[in-house]
Amino acid sequence: MATEYSFDVVSKIDPQELDNALNQTRKEIAGRFDFKHSKTSLEESEKEITITSDDELKMRNVIDMLQSKLLRRGLSIKAFDWGKDEPAAQNTLRRVVTLRTGIPKEKSKPLVDAIKAMKLKVNAQIQGEQIRVSARSKDDLQKVQESLRALDFELPLQFVNYR
Secondary structure (H helix, E strand, O other), rough: OOOOOEEEOOOOOOHHHHHHHHHHHHHHHHHHHHHHHOOOOEEOOOOEEEEEEEEHHHHHHHHHHHHHHHHHOOOOHHHHHHOOOEEEEEOOOEEEEOOOOOOOOOHHHHHHHHHHHHOOEEEEEEEEEEEEEEOOOOOHHHHHHHHHHOOOOOOOOOOEEEE
């Protein structure tokens, strides 16, 4: 039987979990005494989150709260580019956090090279912002998944479309 099995390596963020983490952070900010009468806010768009706060201490506290909520919800901190603090209106600070989705070309080539270096009978192809790994043996595919989980590529990797 000459069937091929495959899976896709992707890097994505679950939008519902992200929204839940942001809402939990907003709720905690509203309930904390040290943020009373503060101009702290979290705003999200499709590709970024904008954090606005009064000073550096409150900014660090908001980031710590957000990171803990993200981790509790199963979202990796690696999926976010945390940016730098910049001055904003009314004596506040703003930080733009960019969401990293998809595997960029410059990161996908080392991933494919790492898969090929495993010396398994697998085929890895770059398909846009994901990588398709195929083989005749399910065991080889599972070994590839184990190896990729062990390596650190500065991206959260998920394995989908296992066929």
